[in-house]
Amino acid sequence: MALGMMTKRFSALFLIIILNGVSLCLPLFCESGxxxxxxxxxxxxxxxxxxxxxxxxxxxxxxxxxxxxxxxxxxxVMPEEQFERTKYKLRTERQSLFLQLSAEYKKRDSLVLANYSDYKLKTALKESQKKITSLQEKITANLDELKKATEENERKMAAVANGDAELQTQESELNKFKNLFKKIFEKDESLxxxxxxxxxxxxxxxxxxxxxxxxxxxxxxxxxxxxxxxxxxxxxxxxxxxxxxxxxxxxxxxxxxxxxxxxxxxxxxxxxxxxxxxxxxxxxxxxxxxxNSLPVELVVAVSPQEAAPKTVVYIDDVLQKIESGKLIVDSGIHTIQFISEGYKAAGTTYAFEGNKKYFIDINFEKPKSGFIQVELKKPLNGSLLMNGERAIEVEPQKSQIAINGKEILGEFVAENGETAFFYIPHKLTFDSSNVIINPKPMDRMAYIDKRRKIMYTSYSIFIISLIPTFYTLANFKNNANLYANNQIDYETAKNWQTASNVSKAISLGCGLFWGYELVRYLMAANSVLPQKAKASKNSEFIYYTPEELEEIKKRNNTVETEEISNQKDGETE
The missing domain is CATH 3.40.50.10070 (TolB, N-terminal domain)
Known part of the structure; x- marks a missing residue:
């Protein structure tokens, strides 16, 4: 192998080892306190x-x-809090140094009173003065460090006040590459x-x-x-x-x-x-x-333009003032609601991180108003409730209610108190919309309970039917082997085969019955979900004037009053 090739391979291997070592060491240096x-x-x-x-x-x-x-x-931890820690550490160090200095001064003064020779006294005083000078230099260095820390704290707090989270310097890509290994173990100076x-x-x-x-x-x-x-x-x-x-x-x-x-x-x-x-x-x-949450800046843009002057903002149910399209709030989870007269309110709940800017675009919508009519597919006696309000029965099996542009959750209540839920999707909630529903009022909990009991019963029958199936099947296989060895006659083996086939057929029927009842039970459980209304193709929206609607209301109220009176009379009799 060529020397140059070996050198390149060793260089690559060395670089990989260095980078792996750095990746292992970085968590140690980046570990937070x-x-x-x-x-x-x-x-x-x-x-x-x-x-x-x-x-x-x-x-x-x-x-x-x-x-x-x-x-x-x-x-x-803000720079001010970090400075308090540094200041406390330096103050504790100075107090310790001062106590040592005081003790050293007393020790030096006591040397004069001791019975020492001139040479020994001079040597002892020189040694003591050396310690005193060292302690004084340490106290001076401590004070210098405190002064530097104070100036650094002022600089950092000014940077935080200007919205800077880190002290950053601009570097070219070439300088960043050159300083890769030089600064590999240095942490970014975070304020x-x-x-x-x-x-x-x-x-x-x-x-x-x-x-x-x-x-x-x-x-x-x-x-x-x-x-x-x-x-x-x-x-x-x-x-x-x-x-x-x-x-x-x-x-x-x-x-x-x-x-x-x-x-x-x-x-x-x-x-x-x-x-x-x-x-x-x-x-x-x-x-x-x-x-110690940092403030968050919210930049709010409102459209359409005519809604902006009338817009008010509530943050956590507290009215806030928008200045120049901006809001300053503490970081954390906040519920924000925007309200403008003549428009639908808009709002959200969000976890805002500190020292960041968020842009919020509010597109107000005009509330949709009008009426929607709901028709019953089959004649049923009862009333319709939609979004918590009772609909007006404008015709037999047809009711009308005001809309606000949102999905409508409704309930049909039969005369015997049984109910059926339905909902009208957003695309059908417009003025003059005509929809049709096929409610099936019933006591759904009782119905689900009934189907559940039948399903469990069918499952039990299926499990029980497996006992003779496994028994006859095992005996059939055993007798088939005996017949193959000429140990029993053909009729005996044939009877066990017939018994096995009959048992398997019964178990298969029980299994199918259990599967059928399981599907019915799941359908019953699913029946609690509201039925989806569909657009009516057989009839049209019938317009009524406000006076006609008021007259219909009065007529319906009169009929209800008479029905209640008749019920009371019947109970009295």
Whole structure:
């Protein structure tokens, strides 16, 4: 093999190994951190003596809230929060360095009082001064790092305010290829880091309990902050509750560490018997605060033009104002509804991701108005209900109702109370539409139950019929073998063959009967679905003036009143 060919193969193999190594290492360098949330036991406001019930309530409330929050939430860690962590770390480091510096100064001062020779004293002082100088340089470097971090935080917060999520630099394709291996282990500098929510001790039921020395201190005290940070907690839920009779009010405050800053407060009132609803409501209100949702920009375009000036927007049932065709909302799941006078309302529910722009085009439609007439294929006594309203019987076996351009779900109610559902598809819901239906009112649940029982009975008969079939078939085969060996006579073998054939025929008939009843049962179960109306080809839409419709209504009401009166008289007699 040529040397050049070997060199190329080894080069390709080396490149594959490098790329595979990079693909294995990348998850390690891209692994996101954890944002730990904890809660401490709540306190009762109007209880002097803490009994067992109040103690359980004080522990159950925070645990239930944490459980409702769950671990699926992701925290957007802003540069300001990242800076607070850096500042706390540097401050802790400076305090430690200062304590070491203080001890070193005291140690140096004590050398003068010690019984040392001049040479030994000079050497000891020189060594001590060297340590002091090193500590002073570390404190100075720490302060310089704090200054740089402060400037960097201001720059990043300004970038976030301008809507930039990442610090990006433009590179040519050639430079990107050149820097492929140079930057292979470098992460993109993201202004906003995402951290997955985790619980203190990885257990929602585990509450943070401060030591006895900290119990009397406020959660904003520096000593309390130090203990919380040392416990690896990023945010702490505190709360208190009041209970009067069957009702309870719960108040929850959320503090972020380090920096000890209150980032949210929630209050909820409800029944003691429905604590589940209270904790769920509190958790739902805390989730946006925990996730630190970024704003979302909605660009709204309305058509037709004449509908735009009259358009109002409701987001989560709250009226919003559109400025220059734009809306700013928090990220998360929102229900948006657009309403314009004279047009059909439009809306949707969507999960909006933060720091993004969404374009929403609203095409308002004029509501379709008019009347539709429904004809019965066969004469039936009863009434028609469509979209929750009773239709007007304009002719025998023909009723009319107003339409709004949507599909119509209707129900025919017979005089004996039995019903039959039907629906009119969207393409037939236009003014002057004439449709026909063939309702079959019945007690469908009783009918389905009847067909189910018959089907199971036929199945049982079929299974039972298989017993003699298998028995006679086995005996026939056995006797056929005996006859082949001249051990029995022909008539015996023939009788078993006949018995086997008869049994198989009976089983086949039972199987067919079971299959038939199974199909009937499935058809019965399917009968609960509404029947689809069809366009009527044998008759036309009959127009009535408003006065004629009003007269028909009065006549129908009179007939109904007389029927009800006759029924009452009959019952009285």
């Amino acid at each position: 954890k944002w730990t949330i904890a809660a401490q036991k709540f306190t009762a406001d109007n209880v002097s003596n803490e009994d067992n019930v109040n103690s359980k309530t004080a522990e159950m409330l925070p645990s239930d809230i944490l459980e409702k929050i769950g671990t699926a939430v992701t925290r957007n 906003i880091q995402q951290e997955q929510i985790s619980f203190y001790g990885n257990d929602v039921s585990k509450l943070y309990t401060p030591s006895n020395e900290l119990k009397e201190l406020a959660v904003t005290d520096s000593l309390y902050e130090k203990a919380v940070v040392n416990a690896g907690i990023n945010t702490l839920l505190t709360g208190h509750y009041s209970k009067y009779g069957d009702y309870i009010s719960v108040y929850v405050d959320m503090y972020i560490y380090p920096g000890v800053r209150k980032i949210g407060s929630v209050a909820e009132v409800g029944s003691v018997k429905e604590l589940e609803l209270i904790t769920t409501s509190i958790a739902m209100q805390l989730v946006p605060v925990i996730s």
